[in-house]
Amino acid sequence: MHHTLSHWGLYEVVQDVDGPRLVASAKDPDPSPIGLDQLSPTVTRLRVKRPAVRRSFLEGRRTEGHLRGKEPFVEVEWDEAIALVASELERVIGRHGNSAIFGGSYGWSSAGRFHHAQGQIHRFLNCIGGYVRHRDSYSHAAANVVLPHIVAPLDTLMAQHTSWDQLAEHCELFVGFGGVPLKNAQVTAGGAMRHHVREGLEAMRRAGTRFILIGPLRADLDVGGPFEWIQIRPNTDTALMLGLMHCMLKSGRHDSGFLDRYCVGFDTVSTYLTGRADGVVKDAEWAAGITGVAADRIETLATEIVSSRTMMNVAWSLQRARHGEQPYWALITLAAMIGQIGTPGGGFGVGYGAVNSVGTSKLRMTGPTFPQLANAVSDFIPVARIADLLSKPGQSFSYNGNVYRYPDIKLVYWAGGNPFHHHQDLNTLAAAWAMPEAVIVHEQYWNPVARMADIVLPATTTLERNDLGYAGREGHLVAMKKVAEPHAQARDDYDIFAQLAARMNVGPAFTEGRDETGWLQWLYAEAVAQARKLGMALPSFEEFWDAGLIDLGDMPEPPVMLGEFRADPKAHALPTPSGKIELFSATVAGFGYQDCPGHAVWLEPDEWLGAAQAARFPLHLISNQPSRRLHSQLDHAAYSVDGKVAGREVARINPADAARRGISGGDVIRLWNDRGSCLAAAAIDDGVMPGVVVLPTGAWYDPDRSLEVPLEKHGNPNVLTLDRGTSSLAQGSSAQTCLVEVERFEGGSAVTAFDLPEIQARAS
Numbered sequence: 001m002h003h004t005l006s007h008w009g010l011y012e013v014v015q016d017v018d019g020p021r022l023v024a025s026a027k028d029p030d031p032s033p034i035g036l037d038q039l040s041p042t043v044t045r046l047r048v049k050r051p052a053v054r055r056s057f058l059e060g061r062r063t064e065g066h067l068r069g070k071e072p073f074v075e076v077e078w079d080e081a082i083a084l085v086a087s088e089l090e091r092v093i094g095r096h097g098n099s100a101i102f103g104g105s106y107g108w109s110s111a112g113r114f115h116h117a118q119g120q121i122h123r124f125l126n127c128i129g130g131y132v133r134h135r136d137s138y139s140h141a142a143a144n145v146v147l148p149h150i151v152a153p154l155d156t157l158m159a160q161h162t163s164w165d166q167l168a169e170h171c172e173l174f175v176g177f178g179g180v181p182l183k184n185a186q187v188t189a190g191g192a193m194r195h196h197v198r199e200g201l202e203a204m205r206r207a208g209t210r211f212i213l214i215g216p217l218r219a220d221l222d223v224g225g226p227f228e229w230i231q232i233r234p235n236t237d238t239a240l241m242l243g244l245m246h247c248m249l250k251s252g253r254h255d256s257g258f259l260d261r262y263c264v265g266f267d268t269v270s271t272y273l274t275g276r277a278d279g280v281v282k283d284a285e286w287a288a289g290i291t292g293v294a295a296d297r298i299e300t301l302a303t304e305i306v307s308s309r310t311m312m313n314v315a316w317s318l319q320r321a322r323h324g325e326q327p328y329w330a331l332i333t334l335a336a337m338i339g340q341i342g343t344p345g346g347g348f349g350v351g352y353g354a355v356n357s358v359g360t361s362k363l364r365m366t367g368p369t370f371p372q373l374a375n376a377v378s379d380f381i382p383v384a385r386i387a388d389l390l391s392k393p394g395q396s397f398s399y400n401g402n403v404y405r406y407p408d409i410k411l412v413y414w415a416g417g418n419p420f421h422h423h424q425d426l427n428t429l430a431a432a433w434a435m436p437e438a439v440i441v442h443e444q445y446w447n448p449v450a451r452m453a454d455i456v457l458p459a460t461t462t463l464e465r466n467d468l469g470y471a472g473r474e475g476h477l478v479a480m481k482k483v484a485e486p487h488a489q490a491r492d493d494y495d496i497f498a499q500l501a502a503r504m505n506v507g508p509a510f511t512e513g514r515d516e517t518g519w520l521q522w523l524y525a526e527a528v529a530q531a532r533k534l535g536m537a538l539p540s541f542e543e544f545w546d547a548g549l550i551d552l553g554d555m556p557e558p559p560v561m562l563g564e565f566r567a568d569p570k571a572h573a574l575p576t577p578s579g580k581i582e583l584f585s586a587t588v589a590g591f592g593y594q595d596c597p598g599h600a601v602w603l604e605p606d607e608w609l610g611a612a613q614a615a616r617f618p619l620h621l622i623s624n625q626p627s628r629r630l631h632s633q634l635d636h637a638a639y640s641v642d643g644k645v646a647g648r649e650v651a652r653i654n655p656a657d658a659a660r661r662g663i664s665g666g667d668v669i670r671l672w673n674d675r676g677s678c679l680a681a682a683a684i685d686d687g688v689m690p691g692v693v694v695l696p697t698g699a700w701y702d703p704d705r706s707l708e709v710p711l712e713k714h715g716n717p718n719v720l721t722l723d724r725g726t727s728s729l730a731q732g733s734s735a736q737t738c739l740v741e742v743e744r745f746e747g748g749s750a751v752t753a754f755d756l757p758e759i760q761a762r763a764s
């Protein structure tokens with residue numbers, strides 16, 4: 001049996017008369033349909049077939065970066081493309097040094113531990129002297145940076161999450177800020193195996209757990225039965241948590257014993273809660289005024305939370321907003337006051353449902369990685385500062401207690417990510433993107449990032465190469481066998497970099513003399529060594545490859561997050577300065593940031609429903625993760641297209657907000673603010689709270705360039721979103737902080753299927 005692993009899951013490869021086809025794996029109780037279309041003709045139609053170069057770039061006019069995305073491409077032979085890329089790299093390194101190359105190249109690319117585009121490009125650039133890199137992720141930058149100051153790195157916590165079966169046994173009340181969206185649990189970076197979140201939630205409900213969803217969208221929770229939905233104004237969860245804390249403090253129901261033994265800094269927090277610090281009492285009335293949640297419901301909720309075994313979870317989206325560090329810090333403070341951290345079924349969670357792997361009982365093994373070697377360049381950016389990097393060379397920025405400068409980037413090299421999907425305020429990014437002298441992209445499809453490049457090199461897909469599949473906490477090693485020949489002239493990222501490396505005289509450093517099989521055996525040997533340390537003997541590579549799949553099994557004991565710390569806080573001290581949970585952090589306070597002080601506080605975001613700006617832009621835009629694809633990947637596949645109306649993404653809006661604007665279901669609507677505008681198809685939905693409009697990410701960026709102010713035609717919300725760091729601490733993405741207005745669009749409604757770019761014959 002052939003298997004293929006993708007971020008969306010394990011699929012079986014069936015050989016039909018007319019070629020291979022993917023079907024859901026029989027091993028998966030709740031498979032995701034997202035990956036099934038990978039081999040379909042509609043998907044293949046938009047493949048990049050041959051190396052291609054933007055016309056004026058090929059003619060040597062490098063200064064015309066503003067023509068990126070607006071000019072036809074000319075196809076060239078591979079040899080010429082490799083020579084051109086090598087000479088661009090050599091030219092830039094020779095004149096400006098390696099810190100003029102941005103190779104951050106953020107993105108999910110494809111599953112597989114060897115052909116992982118990130119690892120490939122970073123290793124190659126390190127072989128030629130280094131590159132400017134990125135730090136953290138769009139997913140959870142604010143949490144990544146703040147959590148080590150408070151409790152432990154996010155990765156450590158994610159690996160420890162109390163398992164779903166423990167929750168079913170012990171959890172009485174589950175409170176989900178932003179829910180546990182099943183749409184998101186379809187994926188795990190590197191490959192979801194057994195989709196278990198639905199059965200996890202349903203088992204909890206059957207065992208009697210009560211669920212409360214706190215958020216703007218009812219669809220963020222589905223437990224197969226009833227639950228309570230508390231609507232909250234987006235970006236105000238911190239105020240609600242502070243209000244809950246005040247209720248507990250006022251009535252003395254907080255757990256002083258836990259706070260003394262396991263935490264530092266509660267005194268500072270309590271002077272803030274009572275208003276002694278700033279004259280503002282953070283009581284239920286105060287929180288109600290900010291959040292829109294009724295004061296008496298806040299009071300009763302505080303009682304329910306302290307008097308039950310309560311698990312409180314935050315979605316990652318809460319920290320993808322201005323001051324996104326705060327809801328995480330506040331949640332941990334609230335959980336500490338209740339004193340249930342480290343108990344099975346109680347405490348806090350930082351991402352149940354964000355991906356499938358959170359809450360498994362599978363063995364914890366890191367898994368083998370393709371070595372990236374050392375980077376000789378020390379410059380970096382916090383990942384979401386890309387537009388600032390390109391447009392503000394020499395300018396300084398703060399990050400986690402230090403000040404750094406943006407280097408002057410002349411060449412951008414991207415493989416395995418789509419910045420014209422992931423970045424905010426795309427009109428500003430497009431202007432910044434015009435500034436470097438060269439943009440090189442490896443892509444599988446003629447998607448927006450390929451179109452915005454000077455040189456596009458066609459990359460193979462997972463199905464066109466052999467690989468080793470593994471994702472931490474999914475517990476399986478998968479032999480990902482090639483099922484199709486490369487499309488047209490597509491090549492593996494590895495082969496492209498190996499050819500470039502050879503041409504630039506670093507061939508052996510890059511390949512170490514190994515081909516694909518050599519590297520797969522090398523990676524497998526790594527896995528064998530890791531498993532041995534955990535007391536497991538894995539079979540030989542040949543046996544593994546024949547078997548197709550190895551199940552590493554479960555942990556000896558089901559995990560309980562911070563259970564060891566609770567049992568013995570000295571022997572299992574946390575990696576914080578005090579070894580305890582830092583409700584107040586002297587380190588963070590010492591940074592002196594107005595926008596991220598030393599303990600959890602309510603700070604108004606730049607844009608929210610309580611802001612003055614809401615008079616002009618009265619709707620809060622939630623641009624959440626799409627249910628029918630992964631980011632921008634496979635946006636043109638049938639499953640994604642079936643979720644659209646006439647090629648446009650669907651924006652959901654509350655009936656009252658729609659009626660006020662004369663909008664009916666299926667209407668073409670325009671969403672806009674001072675940063676941009678896009679079209680979408682309206683869906684009227686009472687599962688969206690009033691004052692909110694939901695437009696998921698992922699529609700391929702397609703601005704109408706004939707207009708002076710670009711109008712994006714497919715419904716890409718990132719032409720509207722705010723490009724500002726979460727705070728001086730983490731500088732994460734603030735995508736969820738965004739106000740807009742919406743109207744019916746009367747300007748015609750031509751269907752807007754995404755097509756191939758113009759490819760011209762070479763002028764001889």
Ligand SMILES: Nc1nc2c(c(=O)[nH]1)N[C@H]1C(S)=C(S)[C@@H](COP(=O)(O)OP(=O)(O)OC[C@H]3O[C@@H](n4cnc5c(=O)[nH]c(N)nc54)[C@H](O)[C@@H]3O)O[C@H]1N2
Nearest residue numbers: 107108109110138139416417418422442623631632633735
């Ligand atoms: N408004 C808003 N914006 C957001 C978010 C949000 O919530 N709201 N979420 C953010 C988050 S959390 C994330 S993680 C980012 C995701 O942003 P990205 O990870 O950049 O998005 P993807 O569409 O997954 O891009 C992956 C690209 O890699 C290509 N690719 C796949 N496999 C290969 C390969 O083997 N080789 C090569 N060369 N290319 C390959 C795919 O074709 C695709 O173009 O988006 C962020 N943007």
Ligand SMILES: Nc1nc2c(c(=O)[nH]1)N[C@H]1C(S)=C(S)[C@@H](COP(=O)(O)OP(=O)(O)OC[C@H]3O[C@@H](n4cnc5c(=O)[nH]c(N)nc54)[C@H](O)[C@@H]3O)O[C@H]1N2
Nearest residue numbers: 139178183184214215217234235315316317624625630631
């Ligand atoms: N199908 C699918 N699954 C995915 C992805 C995908 O692209 N497609 N992307 C993956 C990636 S890279 C990541 S990082 C994770 C992201 O995981 P998350 O960041 O958690 O995902 P989102 O869908 O952005 O947000 C979850 C829900 O939070 C709610 N929400 C937004 N803002 C607020 C707020 O201020 N307060 C409250 N209470 N709720 C709010 C929204 O209604 C939203 O539906 O998802 C992963 N899973």
Ligand SMILES: [Mo]
Nearest residue numbers: 137138139140
């Ligand atoms: Mo993400």
